[in-house]
Amino acid sequence: MRVFREGAAARLLARVAVLAAVGAVAVLVRTLGEGGLLIAGAVLLGLVGCAVGVWWFVAYRGAVRLSGALVALAAPVGVLVLLTQEGLWQTASVLGLFWGATMASARAALRRSRPQRSVRAGVAPRPRRPVLIMNPKSGGGKVGRFRLAERAEELGARVILLDPAVATDVAALARRAVAEGADLLGVAGGDGTQALVAAVAAEHDLPFLVVCAGTRNHFAMDLGLDRSAPDRCLDALTDGEVLTVDLGDVGGRPFVNTVSFGVYADVVQSPEYRDDKAGTALSLMPDLLLGDKVRRLDARVDGAVLTSQQALLVSNNPYVSSDALSGGRRPRLDGGELGVLGIRVESAAQAADLAVRGAQFPGLTIRTAQRVEVSAGTDEIPVAVDGEALRMPTPVVCSLRPGALRVLVPRGRPGAVAPAPPVDWRRLLDLAWGRTATPEGDTRA
Incomplete structure (x- = not known):
C-alpha cells in the first residue's frame, strides 16, 4: 500500500513540475516582445560572467585575480540592476517562481519515485x-x-x-x-x-x-x-x-570516503594547509591549474580511458547530487561500486561552458567502476586519502571490498537523508504521464 501511495504522490509531483515548466515557457513566450528575451539573455550572461570571474579568481594572481572577484560579484548584481531599470523585475520574479516550483517538484517527484534503499x-x-x-x-x-x-x-x-x-x-x-x-x-x-x-x-x-x-x-x-x-x-x-x-x-591502504588525485591532492600536501586551508589553496591554485606545477592524470576506469585530467575523485560508492560538482551524499554504502568524477577545465571559456552545461560539459566525466588505475608519467604522485596527504607509487589502483x-x-539514529537527484526530464515525463518507477528502480505500466 505504501508503494502505491508513494507512486501516486510521485506522479502528482511530476505533473506539477511539468505544468510549472510549461507556465514558465508560456510567460517567457508571452513576454518575448516585452522583455522576455532580454530576461533570458541577461540571466545566461550573468551565469557565464560569474563562472568566468570565479575562474580568473582561482587560476590567476594579482590584478587578474582581483578582476575575477569583481566580475564574479558584478555579474549577478548587474543582472538585477538591468532588470530593475528595464521594469522587468516583476516578470523575472514570476519566471523565477515558476522555475523554482518546477525544480523543487521535479526533484521531489524523482526522489519519491525511487525511495532510498537503506542498508539492511x-x-x-x-x-x-x-x-x-x-x-x-x-x-x-x-x-x-x-x-x-x-x-x-x-x-x-x-x-x-x-x-x-x-x-x-x-x-x-x-x-x-x-x-x-x-x-x-x-x-x-x-x-x-x-x-x-x-x-x-x-x-x-x-x-x-x-x-x-x-x-x-x-x-x-x-x-x-x-x-x-x-x-x-x-x-x-x-x-x-x-x-x-x-x-x-x-x-593497499583502506578508505571509507574518497581518494583524490590532481589539484586537491597537491594542495593538501602543503604543510600550511592544515592551518590555513583557503589561503593555501588560493596561493597554490594558479600554478596547479595553469602554471609550471600543473599535473595531468591518466586513468583507466574499468575498460575506459580518461586522459589529461586535472582532478580525479574516486569514492567508496557513488555520490549523488543534483549538481555534479557539489559533492552530495551517498545513498548507499553497500552498492559494490566505486564512484568516479574526472574534470578538465583549462580556460575561462571552458569554465563558462561548465556553468551552463553542467553534467553535459565534455570536460566532466561521471562514472561508476569496479577498478580504477591512475598514472601521471612519474614514479609517484600525491594522493589525498579521506583528506590525508600521502604519496604513492604509480600506477595507483583503487578497488572495493564489497561487504x-x-x-x-x-538503533535510535536520525538516518541518512536521501540526496536530491539530478533532474532527468525524460524520466520525469514518463513518470508524469507514462510509467511509474517502483522503489526498486524498475518501471511498471
Whole structure:
C-alpha cells in the first residue's frame, strides 16, 4: 500500500513540475516582445560572467585575480540592476517562481519515485570487550567537549586516548587490542583514522563503531548518524544494530570516503594547509591549474580511458547530487561500486561552458567502476586519502571490498537523508504521464 501511495504522490509531483515548466515557457513566450528575451539573455550572461570571474579568481594572481572577484560579484548584481531599470523585475520574479516550483517538484517527484534503499540492519549482540581509540584533538576537541571517553568507559568500553603530539600507528594499536581480546573496535576521530582501524576490524571480522568526533564526518553522515551529538553514537554499545558496508582500497591502504588525485591532492600536501586551508589553496591554485606545477592524470576506469585530467575523485560508492560538482551524499554504502568524477577545465571559456552545461560539459566525466588505475608519467604522485596527504607509487589502483565491514550503529539514529537527484526530464515525463518507477528502480505500466 505504501508503494502505491508513494507512486501516486510521485506522479502528482511530476505533473506539477511539468505544468510549472510549461507556465514558465508560456510567460517567457508571452513576454518575448516585452522583455522576455532580454530576461533570458541577461540571466545566461550573468551565469557565464560569474563562472568566468570565479575562474580568473582561482587560476590567476594579482590584478587578474582581483578582476575575477569583481566580475564574479558584478555579474549577478548587474543582472538585477538591468532588470530593475528595464521594469522587468516583476516578470523575472514570476519566471523565477515558476522555475523554482518546477525544480523543487521535479526533484521531489524523482526522489519519491525511487525511495532510498537503506542498508539492511542485522542483529547485534552487545560487545563484552569493546575498545575505542579516541583523538582528543579531532574536530576541535569534541572528545573532551562531549565527555566521550568518560561516557564510553561508563558503558564498559576500554578507551585508548591518542597523544596529539606523538605520531601513532593507530592500526598497530587496533591489532594489539584484538590480540588482547577486543570483540569490537571503534574510533572517535576523523575519517582517515576511521578507515585505518576499520580495516583492522574487517580483517578480523569484528564489528566497528563510528563515533563522529571529526571535522566533517562524511562516513558518519552517510551511515545516518547524528553528527551534532557524537555521544549518541555510543548508544550502539548497549542498543545497536549492524550494517554491512563496503570498504575501499587504494594502493593497499583502506578508505571509507574518497581518494583524490590532481589539484586537491597537491594542495593538501602543503604543510600550511592544515592551518590555513583557503589561503593555501588560493596561493597554490594558479600554478596547479595553469602554471609550471600543473599535473595531468591518466586513468583507466574499468575498460575506459580518461586522459589529461586535472582532478580525479574516486569514492567508496557513488555520490549523488543534483549538481555534479557539489559533492552530495551517498545513498548507499553497500552498492559494490566505486564512484568516479574526472574534470578538465583549462580556460575561462571552458569554465563558462561548465556553468551552463553542467553534467553535459565534455570536460566532466561521471562514472561508476569496479577498478580504477591512475598514472601521471612519474614514479609517484600525491594522493589525498579521506583528506590525508600521502604519496604513492604509480600506477595507483583503487578497488572495493564489497561487504567487508560490519558497522555497529545505534538503533535510535536520525538516518541518512536521501540526496536530491539530478533532474532527468525524460524520466520525469514518463513518470508524469507514462510509467511509474517502483522503489526498486524498475518501471511498471
